[in-house]
Amino acid sequence: MAIRKKSTKSPPVLSHEFVLQNHADIVSCVAMVFLLGLMFEITAKASIIFVTLQYNVTLPATEEQATESASLYYYGIKDLATVFFYMLVAIIIHAVIQEYMLDKINRRMHFSKTKHSKFNESGQLSAFYLFACVWGTFILISENYISDPTILWRAYPHNLMTDLVQWWDCHREMGKAVVEELFKGAQILYGMITQRFQMKFFYISQLAYWLHAFPELYFQKTKKEDIPRQLVYIGLYLFHIAGAYLLNLNHLGLVLLVLHYFVEFLFHISRLFYFSNEKYQKGFSLWAVLFVFGRLLTLILSVLTVGFGLARAENQKLDFSTGNFNVLAVRIAVLASICITQAFMMWKFINFQLRRWREHSAFQAPAVKKKPTVTKGRSSKKGTENGVNGTLTSNVADSPRNRKEKSS
Numbered sequence: 001m002a003i004r005k006k007s008t009k010s011p012p013v014l015s016h017e018f019v020l021q022n023h024a025d026i027v028s029c030v031a032m033v034f035l036l037g038l039m040f041e042i043t044a045k046a047s048i049i050f051v052t053l054q055y056n057v058t059l060p061a062t063e064e065q066a067t068e069s070a071s072l073y074y075y076g077i078k079d080l081a082t083v084f085f086y087m088l089v090a091i092i093i094h095a096v097i098q099e100y101m102l103d104k105i106n107r108r109m110h111f112s113k114t115k116h117s118k119f120n121e122s123g124q125l126s127a128f129y130l131f132a133c134v135w136g137t138f139i140l141i142s143e144n145y146i147s148d149p150t151i152l153w154r155a156y157p158h159n160l161m162t163d164l165v166q167w168w169d170c171h172r173e174m175g176k177a178v179v180e181e182l183f184k185g186a187q188i189l190y191g192m193i194t195q196r197f198q199m200k201f202f203y204i205s206q207l208a209y210w211l212h213a214f215p216e217l218y219f220q221k222t223k224k225e226d227i228p229r230q231l232v233y234i235g236l237y238l239f240h241i242a243g244a245y246l247l248n249l250n251h252l253g254l255v256l257l258v259l260h261y262f263v264e265f266l267f268h269i270s271r272l273f274y275f276s277n278e279k280y281q282k283g284f285s286l287w288a289v290l291f292v293f294g295r296l297l298t299l300i301l302s303v304l305t306v307g308f309g310l311a312r313a314e315n316q317k318l319d320f321s322t323g324n325f326n327v328l329a330v331r332i333a334v335l336a337s338i339c340i341t342q343a344f345m346m347w348k349f350i351n352f353q354l355r356r357w358r359e360h361s362a363f364q365a366p367a368v369k370k371k372p373t374v375t376k377g378r379s380s381k382k383g384t385e386n387g388v389n390g391t392l393t394s395n396v397a398d399s400p401r402n403r404k405e406k407s408s
Contacts, residue, residue, distance in 0.1 A: 023219050024095035031088040050085040053200055054078040073200040074323075075245065086208035094216060097127055109276065117223070119275050122268040128209060129265035132202075136258035139198050145255065152255065152301070153309025157248040157323045202254065203245045210237045236341060247325045247334070252305045256298055263287065263294040291349055295342050302338045306331050 011017040019026070037047030055074045102123045111119055145151055213234045217227060244253025270283025310326050318327045 027088050027091045049081045083208050087212045090209045090212035122271045126268040129261045133261040152251045152305045206241045248323050263290050
C-alpha cells in the first residue's frame with residue numbers, strides 16, 4: 001500500500017516490492033524536480049509548462065473596476081505536460097489518504113481481504129467524488145449556469161472573439177487605445193477556444209485523476225479478476241471527459257459530471273457505512289432512486305443541448321481552426337455515445353439489483369427441516385436413542401458389543 005511503514009527487512013533497491021512500498025516517495029521526488037525547476041531561470045521555461053495552465057489570454061481591467069481583469073484559456077498540445085504533472089500530484093494525494101485515513105480504519109475494523117479492497121476503493125472514490133462535486137457546483141454557480149441553462153449551447157464554440165464581445169459589452173467606457181490593442185490581439189488569436197481558469201483547471205484535474213488510476217492498479221496490487229472491471233469504467237471516464245474537452249462541450253460536460261459524481265458519491269458513502277455495520281442499507285435504496293433519475297436527467301440535458309440547442313445554431317460548419325464541431329455527424333456521435341453509456345450503466349444497475357434481490361430472498365427463506373419418522377415398536381425407541389433422526393445406523397447395529405451379546 002502507499003507510504004508503508006518500514007519493516008525490519010528492507011527489500012532491494014528498485015525491486016518490485018521496493019517500488020510498491022515507496023512509490024509515493026518516488027513520485028514525490030519526481031514532482032519536486034518540476035517545482036525546483038521554477039527556481040532557476042534556465043529550467044523555469046520548461047518547468048512552467050508542467051506546473052501552470054498554458055494558452056492563456058488576459059483581458060485587462062478598467063481604471064474604475066481594477067478587479068475585473070479576466071484570464072481566458074484555450075487548449076493545446078502542452079496541456080499533456082500539465083496533465084502529467086497533476087497526475088503525479090493525484091498519486092501522492094491517493095497515497096496520503098490511503099495511509100493516514102483508510103489504513104487506520106482497516107486496522108480497527110479487521111475487514112476480510114474482499115471487504116478490505118472494496119473499502120479502499122470506496123474510500124478513495126468517495127473522497128474524490130465529494131471534492132469534484134463541490135468544485136463543479138461552485139463553477140456552476142459562479143458562471144450562472146443554474147439561472148440561465150441556455151449557456152449550455154448558446155454562443156458555441158465560445159471562441160476568443162465571442163468572449164471579447166461579451167466582455168466589451170460590460171466595459172464600453174474603456175479607452176480607445178486599450179480596445180484597439182485587445183482586438184488586435186483578437187485577430188491574431190481569433191478562433192482559439194477560450195474558457196475560464198476554473199473551467200480549464202477542472203478538466204485538467206479530471207483527466208489527471210483518471211489517468212493516475214492506471215498506475216494505481218499496479219501500486220495497490222489489484223486482483224486480476226478486478227482489473228477488467230476497473231479498466232472499463234476508467235476508460236469510459238477518460239473517453240467522455242476528453243471528448244467534452246476537445247469538442248468544446250465544456251459546459252454540458254461539467255453539468256453531467258457534477259450530476260453523475262453526486263450519485264456515485266452517495267453509492268460509495270453508503271457502501272462505507274454498510275461495511276462498518278451491515279444494518280445500514282437505506283443509503284442503497286436512496287441511491288437506486290437517484291441513479292435512475294440521474295440517467296434520465298442526463299439523457300434529457302444531452303438531447304436538449306445537442307439535439308435541439310446546437311441543431312438550431314446558425315453556424316453549423318466543421319472548422320478545426322475555430323473549434324467548431326457543430327455538424328450533424330458529430331452531434332449524432334455525441335448523442336450515441338451518451339445514450340450507449342447510459343444504457344450500459346442501466347444494464348449493470350439492473351443486474352446488480354437482481355443479484356441483490358436474489359441474495360436477500362435466499363437469506364430470508366426459511367430452512368426446510370425434515371420431520372423425524374417415528375415407527376411403532378421397540379426398535380424405534382432404541383433407534384431414537386442410538387441412531388440419527390430416528391434411524392438406526394449400521395455402525396450401531398453391527399457393533400462388536402451387540403454381536404457379543406447375541407453369541408452369549
